[in-house]
Amino acid sequence: MRSAQVYRWQVPMDAGVVLRDRRLKARDGLLIRLGDGVGEGWGEISPLPGFSAESLDDAQDAAVAWAQAWRTGGEPPLPPQPSCAFGISCALAELAGELPSEADYRAAPLCTGDPDVLLPLLQSMDGEKVAKVKVGLWEAVRDGMVVNLLLEAIPDLRLRLDANRAWTPLKAQQFAKYVNPHYRSRIAFIEEPCKTRDDSRAFARETGIAIAWDESLREADFRFSAEPGVTAVVIKPTLTGSLQKVRVQVAEAHAQGLTAVISSSIESSFGLTQLARIAAWLTPGTLPGLDTLGLMQTQLVRCWPGSALPCMTLDNLEPLL
16 A cells, blocks of 8 residues: 655755845755655655755645655656656665665865864865865856965865856966965866856866766766766765766766765755765765755754754644645
């Protein structure tokens, strides 16, 4: 006997979280739970404002309609909305025992502001020192100085940078000017530094700083290919679509010699724990980009190991089905 429930949730964010010029005061989403009388499977559906094409209301309508059709014995296709397709496919994979339980709970620490907060954390880290720095939110010169400071202070540090296509070619060059050429090889990659792929490619050629594709993966004309200066792709499953599509993208990236990084779209702790399992499964040995729980004030149903944040239970959620 099949069962299906959909719950709506809201998690308050820390003050100051800004996404594409909008302040995100809370993170909203859905949980879907599927049962077959023997086991159950869960998934998170949480379109990211400013990045996902679908709204939460669109995702909710699609998820509820799909769940109603599934629990009456149907085999409905996954909804077209990427966040829905991903969350539902995770629930189906859990239900079928296809999503391994082993998880990679390592996370590259995220710096979105003051580097003095990040430095003590990095200096105390054991093993591989990798951190992620958001750039493009302030002046490019400041970004370059911050990156240079971190690389100078910690000789074994490697940085992943994320610009979200914020820079013109001039601003990208201003950034690079303030990063010592001897340190540039320790920038693992910068995600999409410029507004166009061609400008980003030119930046890599001219500066020797490696780049990674992120937003490009979701454009119709994108093809995985080995290119000079391109070392990685950053895969955000909530923005990508079904778990099967994520698997295909990882396989295509690896076939071209590219590093594939599973990365957060600011999911709740619930979604982050599933992404940690997906990372351990599909990209073993590659540090995932999942250090976004610190942007939130609470966890949700499933908790991230070691987090001291309080955890909301199902009793705190709004049942929709």
